[in-house]
Ligand SMILES: Nc1ncnc2c1ncn2[C@@H]1O[C@H](COP(=O)(O)OP(=O)(O)OP(=O)(O)O)[C@@H](O)[C@H]1O
């Protein structure tokens with residue numbers, strides 16, 4: 001089975017044994033096993049092939065180096081017991097000469113020091129001899145998945161250049177491209193913008209993007225959270241006050257509106273603004289001047305106003321809780337941010353972006369497993385991007401290894417997506433197609449799993465494993481016709 005750039009499958013359901021076609025072979029993952037022991041080379045070859053990796057083998061250092069010169073290798077498995085490698089020296093040399101190659105080492109049982117030294121020198125994994133086949137396969141599988149994901153991300157980044165989105169915003173879906181076009185257009189003018197969208201969709205980021213792409217990018221961007229304004233203080237906060245205007249006003253203070261003069265005033269959650277403040281704000285926008293509390297004169301202000309709300313302001317207007325004249329003044333250029341469930345194709349990119357950002361150094365040591373990515377994509381995200389960001393942070397905090405699994409995700413994401421809405425046709429993944437094929441077969445056979453497996457052309461065990469992954473079977477469920485349990489050792 002192959003790890004291709006476009007798709008990677010890992011299960012016999014979709015393709016039994018891929019034959020690399022010319023020109024396509026560079027999209028496969030290649031492993032080089034270097035060992036003087038034929039049995040070791042064969043075992044690694046068998047297990048690696050099972051997890052979809054293509055294998056080359058070399059019995060000594062000089063042949064290994066020759067091969068490395070001729071062909072790109074993704075994963076190098078070095079048997080440290082082979083004399084020509086001089087132990088960990090070869091690992092160090094490879095790290096220097098081929099830093100792009102992931103290295104795994106094979107050590108003899110009990111040689112923990114050698115394994116530790118190799119890991120310290122930059123090997124990603126160690127396997128000890130005598131081999132547990134399952135352990136070897138699991139480790140190769142993990143490395144291969146990580147490599148495939150890395151490669152996918154790299155390809156994605158190369159395709160997108162340094163801007164997989166717009167300004168601070170990540171996402172390249174058609175819906176977001178439309179948003180970016182509107183931001184760019186809005187940024188060029190000074191017309192008021194009203195950003196509409198559910199909670200967590202990125203309204204504040206849009207507001208900042210408008211400011212920082214416009215002619216006023218060097219002037220202040222002043223956010224005002226209209227929900228956070230204590231109603232008795234709203235006026236003085238927004239408009240400022242003069243000394244002695246009220247008890248405690250020991251000094252004159254500029255309000256937020258004046259502070260934003262020359263730049264952008266961002267009225268966040270403007271739908272929460274109390275009625276009497278709406279009237280006063282309207283006056284500021286119309287007259288372009290503020291009068292601080294207690295002042296007898298006004299100060300002129302030059303404002304670019306961007307407002308945001310997760311409410312349906314039009315309806316608030318109809319209900320009489322939001323002033324129609326203010327609504328018209330704010331809603332000159334509306335920008336509607338789609339909820340995350342309507343731009344699911346951006347989820348993998350965003351999830352990886354958050355991983356890298358949370359890792360701090362711009363390069364995350366952890367990646368999501370394919371299953372986890374599928375789960376992220378199939379979930380509906382009522383809390384939108386903010387919820388996704390939190391889920392990634394949680395997975396990163398809880399994970400035990402470099403690969404983040406479904407089990408690392410918040411519990412509400414761990415339930416399978418069986419009952420959820422189908423994805424758009426163009427967003428269907430191989431895994432989703434497979435899942436649908438399985439459930440269709442089960443419906444056809446009225447739940448007879450053995451018959452369904454036959455219909456699908458796969459083994460019962462594979463079907464059971466898949467169903468377990470989907471959460472359709474308990475973790476301990478066994479095929480009805482599984483192999484007899486091994487008899488106890490004599
Ligand atoms: N396209 C995006 N790319 C990267 N990060 C994003 C994107 N959209 C939103 N975020 C992140 O998601 C979080 C929520 O975004 P933001 O605060 O802008 O949303 P909001 O619509 O203002 O939410 P709320 O209604 O809860 O105030 C922030 O941490 C933000 O950085």
Ligand SMILES: [Mg+2]
Pocket residue numbers: 203204268
């Ligand atoms: Mg907000």
